[in-house]
Amino acid sequence: MFIVIVGCGRTGSLLAGKLSRSGNEVVVIEQNPDSFALLPVDFSGFEIEGDAAESDVLIEGKIESADLLIVSTGNDQINYLVSQMARVNFDVPRIMVRTIDPSVEKMYEKEERFEIFSQISLLAENMINKIEREGMR
Amino acid sequence: MEIILVGGGKLIYHLAKKLISKGHFVTIINKDRKLADDLAREIKATVVFGDAADKKVLEDAGAYKADNLVSLTQKDHSNLFICKMAMDYFGVERTTALVNNPENEELFNILGITGIFNVTDLISSIIEQSVISEDVSNLTMIEEGKLSIFQVEVAPDSAAAGKEIKEIDLPISIVLGGIVRNGDISIPRGGSKIQAGDKIVIISLPEEQAEAIKVFGGEE
Numbered sequence: 001m002f003i004v005i006v007g008c009g010r011t012g013s014l015l016a017g018k019l020s021r022s023g024n025e026v027v028v029i030e031q032n033p034d035s036f037a038l039l040p041v042d043f044s045g046f047e048i049e050g051d052a053a054e055s056d057v058l059i060e061g062k063i064e065s066a067d068l069l070i071v072s073t074g075n076d077q078i079n080y081l082v083s084q085m086a087r088v089n090f091d092v093p094r095i096m097v098r099t100i101d102p103s104v105e106k107m108y109e110k111e112e113r114f115e116i117f118s119q120i121s122l123l124a125e126n127m128i129n130k131i132e133r134e135g136m137r
Numbered sequence: 138m139e140i141i142l143v144g145g146g147k148l149i150y151h152l153a154k155k156l157i158s159k160g161h162f163v164t165i166i167n168k169d170r171k172l173a174d175d176l177a178r179e180i181k182a183t184v185v186f187g188d189a190a191d192k193k194v195l196e197d198a199g200a201y202k203a204d205n206l207v208s209l210t211q212k213d214h215s216n217l218f219i220c221k222m223a224m225d226y227f228g229v230e231r232t233t234a235l236v237n238n239p240e241n242e243e244l245f246n247i248l249g250i251t252g253i254f255n256v257t258d259l260i261s262s263i264i265e266q267s268v269i270s271e272d273v274s275n276l277t278m279i280e281e282g283k284l285s286i287f288q289v290e291v292a293p294d295s296a297a298a299g300k301e302i303k304e305i306d307l308p309i310s311i312v313l314g315g316i317v318r319n320g321d322i323s324i325p326r327g328g329s330k331i332q333a334g335d336k337i338v339i340i341s342l343p344e345e346q347a348e349a350i351k352v353f354g355g356e357e
Contacts, residue, residue, distance in 0.1 A: 053214055055240050077190055077218040081241075084217070088247050103192050107218075107225050 004029065004066040004092075006052040006082055007073035011098060011119075013038035015070060020045045027061045052082045055089065063090045072098040080107065087113055141166060141198050143189040143219055144209035144235075152207075153180050164198045189219045192226060200227035207233040207252075213241050220250050285343050286314070292355030293333040303327035311349050314338040 001024045005016050008030035017040040020026040026045030029052045030036060036047045050057035052073070063069065069092045071079045079097050086092040092113075099105055099118045108114040140156055142149050143166045153163050153176070163182040166189040167173040177184035187194035189208070200206065206223040208216040213236060220232035233252030236242050242255050277286045291298055297305045302313065302325055313325040317336040323329065331337070331353075339349050 054238070075214070077212075077214040080218050080221070081214040084248060085244060088244050101191075107221055110225075 001067045003068045005070045008035040012072040029061050068094045070096045076104045138204040141203045141206040205231040209235045289353040291335045291353050295355035297331045298333040312340040
């Protein structure tokens with residue numbers, strides 16, 4: 001699979017490392033060049049330094065041929081703009097978006113192509129599941 | 138109308154004053170404490186201090202009853218996000234956004250933002266016109282630049298100087314809105330005579346602006 005990842009923070013770099021190790025072709029786009037240091041040494045994908053909210057930068061990352069885009073910057077507003085650009089301007093078939101503020105999820109609801117991962121909701125769900133499971137014991 | 142303005146600086150200040158003077162109810166959201174305080178002191182509007190990209194702040198500003206939300210920050214991602222939040226969460230029907238990167242204009246349009254102001258294009262077209270001719274000033278653009286209203290000073294060597302309007306060869310879609318002579322304004326009729334030094338207020342499609350400038354402004 002050809003995967004473009006926007007944002008190379010802790011989440012983006014972890015995903016990029018694992019997905020590239022499991023045989024996917026990966027491109028990582030990140031504005032701050034220092035962040036590429038978070039990628040594991042065996043990362044074999046491409047690194048592009050630039051603002052993903054600029055079409056030229058997305059094009060450089062070959063967004064048009066991406067099977068999957070993962071949008072994972074730490075800014076909900078940038079994540080929203082980049083996901084909409086990918087959907088409307090570049091017709092990316094599958095877009096996974098990380099959200100910081102759980103209340104933002106609803107903004108993506110109308111579009112089936114978006115898959116939303118709210119870290120706070122996920123964490124809370126995991127904890128609740130564990131608490132409930134342990135409660136049964 | 139109930140209007141929410143997001144952003145700060147001079148633009149918001151003047152815009153808010155104008156809207157208030159026309160009888161609209163204006164609420165301003167600003168995330169800079171000092172600017173918010175200054176605005177609250179100087180303008181008769183409700184000022185909410187906070188980040189408009191936060192749902193609770195929009196709620197505090199009365200987004201559920203707003204007719205129009207105008208987002209004028211320097212960041213396109215903030216303007217888009219705030220407008221969409223107002224639409225999706227509070228059912229605001231009209232949203233207006235400043236677009237700093239011209240490439241985003243179409244995207245914002247597709248996403249349902251009703252008013253889009255492409256700053257870069259607006260400013261560059263105004264500068265372009267003032268470079269082309271010093272005697273042309275752009276008064277305003279209507280419907281995102283689909284119609285322009287501007288003013289041209291009649292040059293002594295222009296084809297129009299000394300002629301009556303009906304004698305001037307003008308495309309039909311160029312409308313003359315006024316003649317300014319020595320500070321007095323008259324409404325042009327077919328028999329009005331144009332003199333060198335007159336300032337003509339013209340309403341035209343942007344693509345016909347150059348033609349109008351050529352007729353009244355004289356040879357380049």
